[in-house]
Amino acid sequence: MGGWGTEEAPIIEILANRSNSQRVELASQFKTMYGDDLVDRLKGELKGDFEETVLALMTPPVEYQARCLKAAMEGAGTSEDVLIEIMCTKNNQELEDLKTVYSEVYDDNSLEEDIESETSGHFKRLLVSLCNAQREEGGEDDVDEGLAEEDAREIYEAGEGQRGTDESKFNSVLALRSWAHLRVMFDKYNDLAGQSIDNMIDEECEGAVEDGYLAIVSCVRNLPGYFAKRINDACKGWGTDDTTLIRCIVSRSEIDLVQVKEVFEARYGRTMAEAVTDECDGDYKNMLLAIIKWIEKAFPGIIGSMADFQGTIFPAEDFDAEVDAEALHEAMKGWGTDEDLIIDVLANRSNAQRLEIREKFKQMYGEHLIDRLKSELKGDFEDVVVALLTPPIEYLARCMKSAMKGMGTDEQALIEILCTKNNQEIEELKATYAEVFDGGSLEDDIESETSGHFKRLLVSLCNAGREEGDENDVDDGLAEEDATEIYDAGEGQRGTDESKFNSVLALRSFPHLHVMFEKYLELSGNSIDNMIDEECDGAIKDGYMAIVYCVRNIPGFFAKRINDACKGLGTDDSTLIRCIVSRSEIDLQQVKEVFETRYGRPLSEAIKDECGGDYKNMLLAIVKD
Incomplete structure (x- = not known):
């Protein structure tokens, strides 16, 4: 900031790469060295949104939030959404700190009194309740399920269970119960009312208080x-x-x-x-x-938190294949079939345990369990049961074959399976495909059933030649070079050279591609997926986009596949079954989380809306909601 003009780049480099406590220390040192207040000096040199960002970075976090609250209540009108954002996302200690700092910064003013003077009605009462910092505390182990059920019933009776809405009951629960308690209460409400708590709030409330309640629900589920x-x-x-x-x-x-x-x-x-x-x-x-x-x-310890993937089905404790085989036999004896028992056994055993049951059933009763179940069941329920009783790689091999059978090819299924597998999984898939289909070659079948650039992409993937390695193995220079070549092959020229796209997207490691996407954005000012959307079309575009999705977030890719299967007229049950069953022991827990955050409803609600009968019950049992 010396001399004429200001060098913004060093300001960005220094302030963006320091913690808040380091920036506060820096301001103190600046004053000692130059006798000048750093914040005042920056305000004199900068302007607009850049100035606002710099000042936010230079302010202690609690003071910054206190100033944001004051700004939200100043002048004509009140920014309710700012009050909601800050007040609804804080725990008791944070709220107490906020009130103290607010009073210090604004000459002993009371945050609660300012809220009371600037808001009104039920919204005012909600904010005052939050401001009192009396929310119960405790974890999942402290939740009283009976009390959660009682709260759910009282909320129901205060809302859709009567004419008009009693917001005071909403306040007493949503503003005062612990977040762990509220999570359980939301589930109890769904069981009782047959709809989610947020749907009910949307129907029963309006204005700022509706936004406040929905913010609490959203924060409880996923801050x-x-x-x-x-x-x-x-x-x-x-x-x-x-x-x-x-x-x-x-x-x-x-x-x-x-x-x-x-x-x-x-x-x-x-x-x-x-x-x-x-x-x-x-x-x-x-x-x-x-x-x-x-x-x-x-x-760095937080990045990749979604890499610790987790399924929803785990090996059952005290597992006894003979007992389970006998139970399944009993479920299919005589007239009719006990579908609930079949669901209870199969949805609560790992695939390895189900294969043991299959073998034990054959030893005990001299018939194939799958054949017997197919004779007893039908439709989508039968398809789910057969999928559960098939080894995972064999199941996907059969899905690949089915996608290429008959009139037309299900390109989306081919993309979904091949784009989400690592080299070892693809090699196993090819070997199993040959075993199951009398020496048939997966690569040959792909070549005969697809064409053009899409065929070349799938064949590249099928060759299982993707580079391997983690973030530490990425060569930034090579990533930048790839970004330049992709740019030159796409929006940097007239026409598109898909061969260059293939050589990078099908062969580079996922960590390398992640860095390359960032380099592409820096180079072109356009995201890689926007470019693909503009430069490509048809199945090849879908294939490239699938790789981009998977590099960024594999659970997100499957959440999208499931949502797409549930959209429009009718349900794509084959895709729904394949995604839920194939991910059930890999990352279905994360798929569920992404699905709910992205599409605004739990996966279980989508299943309830789209499926029926035993088929619905089996999917819900796998999803574990």
Whole structure:
């Protein structure tokens, strides 16, 4: 800041790569060395959204939030959404700290009194309840299920169970019960009312109090998901709500912005960096991008948290294949079939245990369990049961064959299976395919049933030649080179050279591609998926997009597949079954989480809406909701 003009790049480099406590220390040192207040000096040199971001970074977090609350209540009108965002996302201690700092900064003013004077009605009562910082505390082990059920019933009777709405009951539960308790209560409400708590709030309430209740529900379910939505809303429509964008990114930067980024990408199909690049410009844009990049370096232990994938089905304890085989035999004896017993056994055993049951059934009763079940069951329920009793690789091999049989080819199924497998899994898939289909070659069948660039992509994937390695093995220079070559092969020329796309997307490691996507964005100002959407079409576009989705978030890819299967007239039951069964012991827990954050309803609700009877009950038993 010496001399004429200001060098913004060093300001960005320094402030975006320091923690808040380091920035506060820096301000103190600046005053000692130069006798000048750093914040005042920066205000004198900068302007606009860049200035606002820099000042937010230089302010202690609680003071920054206190100032945001004051700004939300100043002038004509009140920014209710800011009050909601700050008050609904804090625990008791954070609220007490906020009240204390607010009083210190604003000459002993009371936050509660200012809220009371600037808001009204049920919304005022909700905020005052939150401001009192009396929410019960405790974890999942402290939840009283009976009390949760009682609260669910009282909420029901205060809302859709009567004419009119008693918001005081909503307040006493939503503002005072622990988040762990509320999670259980939401499930109890769904069981009791047959609809989600947020759907009920949407029907029964309106205005700011509705927004407040829905914010609490969203935070209880997934706090990073709430902030991902706030950031997306700030970027929607005409213009950008820069103040909200700055507040959310800066205030969460040392808390959970890594998870906010993950949810944002999974839910909205583009990275947060891409959203910032699209919506902002100049030094303001560069500062936000630098903050996003810094958290990836500052919190390496959090990055990839979704890599610790978890299924919903685990090996049963005290497993006895003979007992289970006998139970299944009893379920199919005499007139009719006991479908509930079949569901209870098969949905609560791992695939390895189900194969043991299959073998034991044959030894005990001299017949194949699958053949017997097929004779007793029908339709989609039969398909799910057969899928559960088939070894995973064999099941996918059969799905591949089915996708290429008859008139037309199910390109989406081929993409889904091949694009989500690593080299070892593809080699096993090819070997199993040959065993099951009398020496048939998966690669030969793909070549005969597909064509053009799409065929070449699938054959490349089928060769299982993708490079392997983790983040530490990525060569940044090579990633930049690949980004340049992809650009030159696509939007950098007239026409598109898909062969270059293939050689990179089908052969580079996922960590390499992740870095390459960022390099592409920096180079072109356009995201890789936007470019693919503009440059390609048909099945090849779907294939490239699937790889991009999987590189970013495999559970997000399957959440999208499941949602697509449930959209429109009718349900694509084959896809729904395949995705749920094939991921049940891999990452279905994460698929569920992404599905709910992205599409606004639990996966179990989608199943209830789209499926019926024993088929529905089996899928719900697998999903474990």
